[in-house]
Amino acid sequence: MPAAASTSAHSCAWPRLAALRIAVSITPYDDLVSDPIQGGDDVATSHGRGDVAARMLSERADDWQKEWTMAMVIRTKDEIPDDAYRTMVLTLMDKQAGREVATAEVFGQCVLHAPTVEDKIRITRFQAEELKHFQLIGRLMRDLGVDMDAYVQNRQKAGARFTGDEADMQIRDWIDATMFNFVIDRAATFQLGEYTKGSYLPLADANRIILKEEEGHKSFGEVCLEEMCRDPATRAEIQRRFAKWFVASMRIFGRAGTPGNAYCLRVGLKTRDSGDVAAAYLDSIRPVMAACGLRFPARAELPLDLPPQVDLDVPVGVVS
Template sequence: MALSEMEKEQRLLAKIARGETIESVAEMTEEYRENLVHLMLMQADSEVAGAFGYVPWIMKAPSTVEMLSVATIAKDEVRHGRVMYKLLQELGVDVDGRVKEFDFTLRVGDEVELGATRAAQDDRVNIFYYPINTWYDFIMFNVLMDRGAGHQLEDSELSSYGPWRRVMEGIMKEELMHVAHGDSWLVRLGKDPEHRAETQEALDRWFPRVMNIFGKPHSRRNEIYRKLGLKKRDNHEVRLAFQEDVRKVVERAGLAMPTWTPDWDRLQEDATITG
């Protein structure tokens, strides 16, 4: 006899409470599957959109060494996207149809500030709607966005969904390499009088954008994620950990820590994910 949704939920929550992982669609309630797919789509779409934004900088990088660095980062992001899309296919998502439906090269104009809103119907983190116009912008993606993603994806390494949990170790190692690349450049540029002002300007512009991605404190949806074992921490807890991490590298670079004034009413409930 098939289990009722209530019985399935009781079994699922009991398994999560014991620290066991969910391994199949058959074990999932509709609530669990819906929230899992939502989080994984945000990560997958962001990986691909991020890679597409980086590709032009393979040609525009300041040296042949950096051409290879950018190409490697772009390749990593495409691989991360493919890993996540493969998991989503196993959950019944039409991945190829999705990639054809959305324009992951779409970027907003330089004058646009999105706040916490998205510019299209795909699920990428909204930071990936902004253009990367300069090398300073590219470095800020490594320093800020890859770092922010790392802080958020720490929870995925402990996710109650076993297949997601198992792929995250490899993804996180590569993300940390991207952060290290950005940090080395931030210190280099920040200590160079010729580049310090433009580096500070880029930092001041990108830091608030990244702070906006983490979602509202004590959001209803985040509470559901934590109940289901898909997240471990509140949105704002992750944001504050990210902020303190940024402060350390900013101080190493001899730059001023940017400020961010939250507009809680406009922030999305979701904590967004990328890689």
């Protein structure tokens, strides 16, 4: 059952939001079209009035939308306004929780191929952190009625949680382990950055904690990749495998421009469409790609419909 909106002083100002809805749909246009427009004949004046009214109405609507989104701050599960919001929050948490467990499971494969004891210890620590992150999200899901014991037992295996195919996440050697760390774990972490600014504060607060620990994972993947790419033969092999890992990473962001994206933006659960987040993710790894002498796959080579804002160019770098 959906939780009722809180009436405490700390709850969302829902009557205010209702007033905003009425204002957007009724008040502004009547005010705008009554403004005197000077110059031109009757037809031109009428047309000019309409253009000005439409422009001003659009600007006011944008301001009201921003104010409405800012007002959507849900501090506890008891303030969740309706089933639609609750369902979307659970959808976002379900995807995140599944990937936290999946990452821990894949890190278990990575430990087998770590070249030094120090690397094995580091990867084992990453694995423990991913499971702790799962527990953080799991507590929020349990608060919303999800049986987390059954959730853990009934989930698909790690690879399927990322791409739908368990075979995609098979770690055969340290190159695969490094690619997973650098591309997949980093993409999943980048996606979580959106939730730290979201309107559901329990999820935002949990992800602020998670992101602090994920920084170490990102740095380790970069260092390992840069070291391996100093060897031309290893770099060529990494480039050969890159498309597989790249495709899996881009699927983490989902499709751009969907109704789900629009809803999340409207209620403040996200601040950017999935296409914009994916584009920013590529911007974040582009300098590392250039430094390693690697390139992104060509758009035509990919089994994905990438949004137009995704830039696959990499400047020519000098491999140290």
